[in-house]
Amino acid sequence: MALHDWHSAWRAALYGPKGFFAGGARPADHFRTSPLVGPELAEAVVVLLDRVDMALDRPNPLDFVDVGAGGGELAAQVFARSERFGGRLRVRAVELTRPELPAGVEWSSELPDQVTGLVIAHEWLDSLPCRVVQMHGQRTVEVEVATDGTESLGDPVSSPWLDAWWPLAAEGQRAEIGSGRDAAWADLVSRVVAGAALAVDYGHFLASRPFAGSLTGYRHGRQVPPVPDGSCDITAHVAFDSVRAVAPGELLTQREALAALGIAGDQPAAGLALTDPAAWMAATARAGRVAELRDSAGLGGFHWLLCPRNAPISLVRA
Ligand SMILES: C[S@@+](CC[C@H](N)C(=O)[O-])C[C@H]1O[C@@H](n2cnc3c(N)ncnc32)[C@H](O)[C@@H]1O
Known part of the structure; x- marks a missing residue:
């Protein structure tokens, strides 16, 4: 069976003609992300969008662009809150295949050339595919893979990105080379004429890179080996320090960001259960969803990187 570097194999497995996402796999069927928990993430995003709108002096249109929109859940939830922008909000979902979207939400498979507003990469x-490398015999070598997941070690690799962001030192240590992601982020940020770009993802930093890398697969809600045959999602954590070096920005955990944007999920007073049981149940369910979004060991540990462009926009300052 032919061997390929991981970047090529990963790209074909997700985005090739028979790829997982190109074939229309819906993220919601395979893994849980914050927009799928409930509307609270969208509420937070709309608070941020309000700040963008004010900083830009209420442009028309005000863009909200959801890049890699998956099933379009976040775009739809933000659109549902568009009334406050008085008809100026233009919501776009960028995804390879068209998700089911409410009328009024635009779809494109291409990144927009220009954004005046907020673009989110959730x-x-x-x-985004990476090459995978391993330390072997005191050299960093390419990890090659066949579509059945069989791996082999290939030629030596030299990479300034690795030297700077993920130097390997011990036999068997692995890394995913993030230079392509840095370039993708730089490209996305550069498309914001005025406003901000927000990346939300799981990640790691120089001081705590995982020894064996973080490449993994997901299928039907389960973590599975990352076999690049188009049958599962393939993903690896984001090296957020290298992405952050691309453009100035604020970096918070999701837990911190939600607090900064005023998303609270307090448990309702016990007495409410007697006076208004339906309201008590709704508030209790909301508190549970917010707790899931804030859980430091889960979604709350995700990173939010906000890069403002030509406007004073901040997560921590209203
Ligand atoms: C991990 S899913 C996240 C989906 C959604 N944002 C969420 O958080 O629930 C990543 C999505 O990015 C999409 N994607 C990756 N590269 C893309 C590109 N260049 N253009 C549009 N969509 C892309 C994939 O098809 C996939 O649906």
Whole structure:
């Protein structure tokens, strides 16, 4: 069976003609992301969008672009809150195949040339393919893979990105080379004429890279070996320090970002259960969803990187 570097194999497995996402796999069927928890992430995004709108002096149109929109859940939830922008909000979902979207939400398979407003890449960077390398005999070598998942070690690799961001030192240590993701982020940020770009994803930093890398697969809600045959999602954590070096920005955990944007999920007062049981149940369910979004060991540990462009926009300052 032919061997390929991981970048080529991963790209074909997700985005090739028979690829997982190109074939229309819906993320919601395979893994849980914050937009799928409930509307609270969209509420937070709309608070941020309000700040963008004010900083830009209420442009018309005000863009909200969801890149790698998956099933379009976040775009739809933001659109549902568009009334406050008085008909100026233009919501676009960028996804390879058209998701089911409410009338009024635009779809494109291409990144927009120009954005005046907010562009979000929610769990997009982690889905961008990387080369995988391994330390072997005191050299860094390519890890090659066949479509059945069989791996072999290939030629030596030299990479300035690795030297700077993920130097390997010990036999068997692995890394995913993130230079392509940095370039993708730089490209996305550069398309924002005025406003901000927000990346939300799981990630790691120089001081705590995983020894064996973070490449993995997901299928039907389960973590599975990353076999590049188009049958599963393939993903790896984002090296957020290298992405952050691309453009100035604020970096918070999701837990911190939600607090900064005023998303609270307090448990309702016990007495409410007696006076208004339906309201108590709704508030209790909301508190559970917010707790899931804020859980530091889960979604709350995700990173939010906000890069403002030509406008003073901040997560921590209203
Ligand atoms: C991990 S999923 C995240 C989906 C959604 N944002 C969420 O958080 O639920 C990544 C998505 O990015 C999409 N994607 C990757 N590269 C893309 C590109 N160049 N253009 C449009 N969509 C892309 C994939 O098809 C996939 O649906």
